[in-house]
Amino acid sequence: MSLSAAKSQPGSARMDKIKVSARNIVKRFGATIAAADISLDIRDGEFLTLLGESGCGKTTLMRIIAGLEAVDSGAILIDGRDVTALSPRERNLGMVFQQYSLFPHMSVAENIAYGLRVKHKGEAEISKTVDEMLELVRLPDLRERRPAQLSGGQQQRIALARALATRPSLLMLDEPLGALDLKLRRQLQAELKRIHRESGTTFLFVTHDQDEALFLSDRVAVMRAGQIEQLDDPTRIYCNPANRFVADFVGDVTLLDCEYDAMRGGIALEGGGFAPMTLDVDRRCITLVVRPENVRLAPAGGGEGLACKVEDVAYQAGTTLCTVRLPSGAVLKSRGLGAPSPDFVLGGEALAHLDDCRVAFIREGPA
Amino acid sequence: MSEARTWNSLRAVAAAAVYGFLIIPLLVVVLFSFSDKSFFTFPPSGFSLKWYQAAWASERFLGPAVRSVVLALLSTLIAVIISVPAALAMRKMHPGRLRAAIEFLFLGPLIVPALIVGIALLYSFTKVGLIDTFPGLLAAHALIVFPFVFRAVLTSVVNLQQHLIDASAILGAGPLYTFRRIVLPALVPGLASGAIFAFIVSLDQFTVSLFVTQTEQAVLPVAIYKYLYDVNDPVVAAVSTVLVVFGLAVAVVIDRFGWLRHLGGTSG
Amino acid sequence: MSRATEGKRNWAVWALLGPGLAFIALLLIVPVIDMTLISFRSESFGQILPGFTLANYTSLVRDGTYVQIFLQTFLAAALVTVLCILLGFPVASLIADAPAKWRGLLYFLVAAPLLVNTVVRTYGWLLILGRKGLVNETLAWAGLIEQPLALSGNYVGLIIGGTQVFLPFMILSIASSLVAIDRRLIESSAILGAGPVRTFINVTLPLAMPGVIAGSVLVFSLMLGAFVTPLILGGTAVKYLSVAIFTDALVLFNLPRATALAMVLLLVALLLYALQKRLLRRFEYYA
Numbered sequence A: 001m002s003l004s005a006a007k008s009q010p011g012s013a014r015m016d017k018i019k020v021s022a023r024n025i026v027k028r029f030g031a032t033i034a035a036a037d038i039s040l041d042i043r044d045g046e047f048l049t050l051l052g053e054s055g056c057g058k059t060t061l062m063r064i065i066a067g068l069e070a071v072d073s074g075a076i077l078i079d080g081r082d083v084t085a086l087s088p089r090e091r092n093l094g095m096v097f098q099q100y101s102l103f104p105h106m107s108v109a110e111n112i113a114y115g116l117r118v119k120h121k122g123e124a125e126i127s128k129t130v131d132e133m134l135e136l137v138r139l140p141d142l143r144e145r146r147p148a149q150l151s152g153g154q155q156q157r158i159a160l161a162r163a164l165a166t167r168p169s170l171l172m173l174d175e176p177l178g179a180l181d182l183k184l185r186r187q188l189q190a191e192l193k194r195i196h197r198e199s200g201t202t203f204l205f206v207t208h209d210q211d212e213a214l215f216l217s218d219r220v221a222v223m224r225a226g227q228i229e230q231l232d233d234p235t236r237i238y239c240n241p242a243n244r245f246v247a248d249f250v251g252d253v254t255l256l257d258c259e260y261d262a263m264r265g266g267i268a269l270e271g272g273g274f275a276p277m278t279l280d281v282d283r284r285c286i287t288l289v290v291r292p293e294n295v296r297l298a299p300a301g302g303g304e305g306l307a308c309k310v311e312d313v314a315y316q317a318g319t320t321l322c323t324v325r326l327p328s329g330a331v332l333k334s335r336g337l338g339a340p341s342p343d344f345v346l347g348g349e350a351l352a353h354l355d356d357c358r359v360a361f362i363r364e365g366p367a
Numbered sequence B: 001m002s003e004a005r006t007w008n009s010l011r012a013v014a015a016a017a018v019y020g021f022l023i024i025p026l027l028v029v030v031l032f033s034f035s036d037k038s039f040f041t042f043p044p045s046g047f048s049l050k051w052y053q054a055a056w057a058s059e060r061f062l063g064p065a066v067r068s069v070v071l072a073l074l075s076t077l078i079a080v081i082i083s084v085p086a087a088l089a090m091r092k093m094h095p096g097r098l099r100a101a102i103e104f105l106f107l108g109p110l111i112v113p114a115l116i117v118g119i120a121l122l123y124s125f126t127k128v129g130l131i132d133t134f135p136g137l138l139a140a141h142a143l144i145v146f147p148f149v150f151r152a153v154l155t156s157v158v159n160l161q162q163h164l165i166d167a168s169a170i171l172g173a174g175p176l177y178t179f180r181r182i183v184l185p186a187l188v189p190g191l192a193s194g195a196i197f198a199f200i201v202s203l204d205q206f207t208v209s210l211f212v213t214q215t216e217q218a219v220l221p222v223a224i225y226k227y228l229y230d231v232n233d234p235v236v237a238a239v240s241t242v243l244v245v246f247g248l249a250v251a252v253v254i255d256r257f258g259w260l261r262h263l264g265g266t267s268g
Numbered sequence C: 001m002s003r004a005t006e007g008k009r010n011w012a013v014w015a016l017l018g019p020g021l022a023f024i025a026l027l028l029i030v031p032v033i034d035m036t037l038i039s040f041r042s043e044s045f046g047q048i049l050p051g052f053t054l055a056n057y058t059s060l061v062r063d064g065t066y067v068q069i070f071l072q073t074f075l076a077a078a079l080v081t082v083l084c085i086l087l088g089f090p091v092a093s094l095i096a097d098a099p100a101k102w103r104g105l106l107y108f109l110v111a112a113p114l115l116v117n118t119v120v121r122t123y124g125w126l127l128i129l130g131r132k133g134l135v136n137e138t139l140a141w142a143g144l145i146e147q148p149l150a151l152s153g154n155y156v157g158l159i160i161g162g163t164q165v166f167l168p169f170m171i172l173s174i175a176s177s178l179v180a181i182d183r184r185l186i187e188s189s190a191i192l193g194a195g196p197v198r199t200f201i202n203v204t205l206p207l208a209m210p211g212v213i214a215g216s217v218l219v220f221s222l223m224l225g226a227f228v229t230p231l232i233l234g235g236t237a238v239k240y241l242s243v244a245i246f247t248d249a250l251v252l253f254n255l256p257r258a259t260a261l262a263m264v265l266l267l268v269a270l271l272l273y274a275l276q277k278r279l280l281r282r283f284e285y286y287a
Helices: A058-066 A108-118 A123-136 A152-165 A182-199 A210-216 A234-239 A244-249 B002-033 B050-057 B059-092 B097-111 B114-128 B134-159 B162-170 B175-204 B207-212 B220-230 B235-256 B260-265 C003-038 C055-062 C064-097 C100-115 C118-129 C134-141 C155-180 C183-191 C196-224 C228-234 C241-251 C255-282
Strands: A018-029 A032-043 A047-051 A073-078 A093-096 A170-174 A202-207 A219-224 A227-232 A254-261 A266-269 A274-276 A285-290 A295-299 A306-316 A319-325 A331-337 A349-354 A360-362 C042-044 C047-049
Touching (some): A032 A058, A032 A073, A032 A202, A058 A202, A152 A182, A210 A234, A219 A234, A319 A349, B050 B235, B059 C003, B097 C003, B114 C003, B134 C003, B207 B220, B220 C118, B220 C228, B235 C100, B235 C118, C003 C255, C055 C064, C064 C100, C064 C241, C118 C155, C118 C228, C155 C228, C228 C241, C241 C255
Parallel strands (some): A047 A219, A093 A170
Antiparallel strands (some): A219 A227, A254 A285, A306 A319, A306 A349, A319 A331
């Protein structure tokens, strides 16, 4: 594999090709529905993440694509070929588990070579590929070590190398960073992004960590109860959530029930207060999606804005997160750059301005 | 996937055959005990309870059976009394050669084959006049079952959390109170499983019993063997059936506690 | 900790150990030392004579009968061990892969026979393998044999009975290793393209080795020292170490020779114990 040749860029010609296609996948475990008619196309070379809470069916969908789990109905296509009836070994895939799952009785080199040996590659080619893979994951000196002698981060890189060595059509990663501490996780996220780029392999990633999903992915599929709620690129998932669930699940958010008054050009909050804004909705009763960066606080007594009470001020390395409560009881969070302002003290009054809120959902009620 | 399925079916068939192999001697004994003939026939014919009556009437089993049960109870008790302080002492010792050596000594009766224990005790007991006496038999059985109790209690002791003991002391409890309210309750599961295994091992113990007794102090397995040697009729099957039922009943009980699969280290 | 409390602690430790150490010393160490000493004495008509001799040991090597006994005993133990591995693996593997609700029952059926008296289990085999036992009667009834097959009172009966008596230990030991294998390792192997046979040889088997070794050493030592099964199923036709020791001690009253034989068994048992610890250390992948 030439590591630099197969770079993938969003929107490139390669990405128009469909690598893996899941069609109308249905899977039940007793009474629980793990996949309720899921269809999903994974584009060639992209980094696609299945994001959702545990039990939403994301891991099951991945295991179905891998062939580790049989479908009740539906089909899996890899490179346009129907592989639904094939066993995992016949699908040419790669998989990395959260628990690394390196063979403990084999050295690092033997682990990486395993899939190549199975495919009866020549020793010279195996040795060359092992070196390439170790180079790719930047651990060239660990060839003869046993997995037990490696740190968690190192083990996970070797697991990546082992999975990529066979040049799989698709690399699946099941919460691969879940067992690592925060700092190491951040470091490996960047590594993953680089390895994805350099190897040119299509990645299917499963996680419950939304930050990780948004940071890593070309596209994210937000899942709930065996269904995909939204499949989009990270910016659109965050800025244009398709429904309340996605809006609530991704990022820090307040869902504000209010009435939109197109005549006055703003929203009227339950329990009093008016905030001017222009929204593209045709109903009165709406739920507004408010992110911390949409809320700007001003000192009390400075004219208009939503009167509120400061409940918490927290400095978070570079930004300050203020939590305020509206008279209606609704809680808003406001993120501002820099250290906390002396204007806002616990229990004190403030005025909240809602800037640039663009997303609102229609809710039940009079039109 | 079909390759894996063939593989799995083959395995299931093989496993079923092995299960049959494990169970069949027990089944045959039970079937034979209800036979109306004194020799084995195939296909089986007739049904009778006369061998059970004969076993009950015979002088050769009841005494040894009672002796076996009393022996098992008392030897287990002795093993428990010696094991608890010994296991607690192991906890206080620093890990090292001395600790390992003492642990090896305490597990000795399990490591040394029962036959060796039997022949060694045969000579020693003859010297001090303990051969064919109940105290001698009891000492031998206590020795054999001791490692089973010790090992089980040691596991509990090792798992005992030091911070619980510290917490008890900080709350003002004296060592004895801590022992009674914290240490002892923590040892109960290990003690109970160890004691049950010890009881079973004592009941099962044939070899050592044979070496340290003659005619006066026969235990049940030895009585069965001698009857088999002398007479060999289905009376043995009737007595054996009682032991099969007893064994399975104990198995059901300890399975409830989840201890059955830890049987891996029992002697044969 | 101050020296005084350290000293007090030591004192307490030895006080707690005291009863146990005295118990083991009196009933195991001293008798085994006595036994060792007797193996260097000679005897005449059941009387142990004073003096020191190596004759009991040299005769073990010179006397063809004893060499034969050792060989047969070791061979039987090895054969039973191999049979236990072969028969035990499918069962252990079935248990390890079984869903939780079945696993309990499968374990139960393996372990329950262990709680039935060994004499009784061996007697069951006598009923099956005897001249007029289940197998011979069935075969005769089916018209397959004229004369009963010799299945007990010989090597065949000994091997079959020994295998059944010790098989549960092997199954439990292998199963505990197999249960501990992370399923994802098997799945990884499949995804990397390996078939079930290759996965078994390259992944499952190496990872099951600690269980196989522990089980093998246990079964081998148990069979080597087994007494009930050879006595009842082997009969007098089979030369077995334990039966020979028993005969020498309690039938011929030649205690020096019996103890010399016993010393061989003891040394082998201790050797196996040491060997097991060393072997298992080689397979500690997760250390």
